[in-house]
Amino acid sequence: MKGAEKKRDDIASAYSAQWFERLGRVWVSALKEHFEQVAGRRSNVLNWALPTDNVELATRLVNTPCFPEETLEARFSKLANIILARGQNLHHPRYVGHQVPASIPIAALFDAIGAATNQVMAIYEMGPWATAVERAMIDLLGAEIGYAPGSFSGICTSGGSLANLTALLTARNQLLSGSWTNGLACVSDSPALVVQNDVHYSVTRAAGVLGVGTNNIVRIPVDNCRKMDVQQLDNTLSSLRRKQRLVFAVVAGACATPIGAFDPLADIADVCQKHKVWLHVDAAHGGAALLSAQHRHLVAGLDRADSIVWDAHKMLFMPALCAFLFYREKSHRLAAFQQDASYLFDPLDPGLVEYDSGVQTLECTKRAAAFGLWGTWSLFGRQLFEDLINVTFARTQRFYEMLLDAEDFQPLHQPQCNIQVFRFVPPLMENWPIEQVGEFQLKLRRSVITSGEAYLVPITLDGVGALRMTLINPTTEELDLACILDILRAHANKMLD
């Protein structure tokens, strides 16, 4: 009888509102202290440890729950602080890494209401408010794109890669109407996927996933600003047509990942219209430029794409994951999936299906991923987002100027947004073979990031290594940028010694 009582106690504790409150208070304090420390530059950026060491500790902890010897509160506090002490500190002003932001901390509070109460979608009745919030944000962002109300559709998915895959699946199904049911084996010749040469790997992967084959990707070269060469696109589409080769989509970037180059969307849309080809724009990063009066020219013509991916967990500074997929034609929302799942969709009220996400996305159970964006926007309004874009873009421009002014750094391009690729090339390296200079950048980066002093990413551009930074933390000040250069110099000099 004692064992049985013990069992009921654990379930009761795990579900108790009182314990949630007590641990919740520990949670708030631990995070507050953490944010202060990180913002105050009193912590490392990346807490580097070997994966084997981290896995060993995580395994040891999960295999030795201490309750009831330890109080739940003490144990929770210990676990929370281990998580905070061993991660990547994106909120550190010297984090200038991947296109993953120092997210707005308050957004996580809205997100966590969804997590704590487990609000999900697939069908409207399982997440009525989650659905409404997502729909409100789709309407709002769709209006920013320039769509007329009611003419378009959108869906929120778990990540830009999934959104790109869904868009390309829809494009494949639109072109080859029998491919969903009959597969591609009945198609005499595989359709081509025409992409900007620098497109994200989730786009090229989609050709492999969808049964089209990665060999059927046709890459359009970029010009010297790494933008798609529109004349070449036109020539390629003409040539494919002459060969009677079907094209299921053209994919452009706004912006492409390497140096953040925005393709000339209006010109590309003209060419796609002429050739009657589906245009998909991966605006995962750059879609947010729409919100800035100063920068929205970068995405002029975006509204003419057939499908668009725009990640709120990039330049809308939301925690992962909150990716939006838009279709210019509302009817395309149902082109990908049409299947029986009678226990999901209620035949009694077919009008509700319009609000059932499950018929529009690869996901069945789906998080209430738009709570963070909706909540933050409802608190601060649109201006916050415009400011975030303007501040981070402007500071990247300033970083570019600092690189130009420095004798030992070389920017590889003028930034169009908040991405900058550059190299450390002091006078003594000027006669080195370029491959050796490239290798040095990658080694230099590893030395810096494992020290925890700053975090930036490696890139191989045209075969040669370089350093890449994304200014995706609005608290990164000019002084931090100068400091990052000094840190790179110090590590480089030690390596060159």
Add this chain to the structure above:
Amino acid sequence: MKGAEKKRDDIASAYSAQWFERLGRVWVSALKEHFEQVAGRRSNVLNWALPTDNVELATRLVNTPCFPEETLEARFSKLANIILARGQNLHHPRYVGHQVPASIPIAALFDAIGAATNQVMAIYEMGPWATAVERAMIDLLGAEIGYAPGSFSGICTSGGSLANLTALLTARNQLLSGSWTNGLACVSDSPALVVQNDVHYSVTRAAGVLGVGTNNIVRIPVDNCRKMDVQQLDNTLSSLRRKQRLVFAVVAGACATPIGAFDPLADIADVCQKHKVWLHVDAAHGGAALLSAQHRHLVAGLDRADSIVWDAHKMLFMPALCAFLFYREKSHRLAAFQQDASYLFDPLDPGLVEYDSGVQTLECTKRAAAFGLWGTWSLFGRQLFEDLINVTFARTQRFYEMLLDAEDFQPLHQPQCNIQVFRFVPPLMENWPIEQVGEFQLKLRRSVITSGEAYLVPITLDGVGALRMTLINPTTEELDLACILDILRAHANKMLD
């Protein structure tokens, strides 16, 4: 100048540790009160409102941020309480709905550390601790499956549908090694996907997504317990072989969604082994039975599958989404994707790629989805999870007995786990045509759920409507089950009046 100052204030507030703490305290209190109210049955289960009404309110709020007229704290409190007041209350003891649990509230605190600090994966260095925690849970759950350490691999993905798709992509690529690069157009005959007739729609969708075609799905009939008929599977595979038809996977369920039937996995594994066909088991719901000494017999043979999906956001009572995909052969982890993304994967340290999730999953940026499970397990240990399974399974058995005892209810099967399908059939309905009885169930359900008194789901079984409940909230007591029957009776009587 005043405008500029205002701008900086908004960014500063959004990123301030102090504001995070103040709003965090509001957050904790609001959720504590909400959980108390819901657990005390003092709220509705589903807060029903028309989608158009909810969307209208969500749109109005996001378009009228009140700051600075309203304080941030008051505004946050208002928004949080609207979210809490208009959702689906899975923690209400009379929620017996979809296979989405009343999740362990404390798990959300761990999850929200990841969201607040935006810990993500794709590459190890972006989420060193997130990666370690995920790996520790894969090792732990893999051991529960019965795998030898180091022999298998696993990955955590955003949902069971995505996990099923990834597993079937791997199976497709293993059978047709050129399909990734060449596509399926070069294949003379589309391979078949052989599935248990009741398999989840994400599995059948995968045939459409992967270019195989849904017409190439071969369905194996179920026996009168709705389990896969193994003799028929054997016959079908033999017949396909005689026709020289390739089969890229057999998919079994543990359990299938309709009535929660567990396929005889060991027998199915024997047949698949004999025919040398990839066996995929969708154990999204039932994988958790492994943790119960009493119930693990249901999944005997699971360790012989080539790939397995097991959702922690179902019967491990985690908030969405935390789905695990396992491969019995470690080498299969890289079979799906192999591509260039030089800015992601550092050639300087190829050993680290083993810890880069991006090479194993469709996702690029990926949430630290295992924090909730790892933290909860590290607090309470394995016993909590065994108890949760035993309690919910036992109480469903009790519900079945209550249905048998009632004169006006009919269970359609004996429950194998925590899913029960049944109908309200009072004496006066016994002479009704079965279709009419079925329609009545669906109308009855809608009446009940929109009232907010209880929540259960509809199902059409062999063409006839029925009621379906999943006991996936450990606080649902026997009294609540009796109450749900009374609520159904009351609504039915009103409808029959």
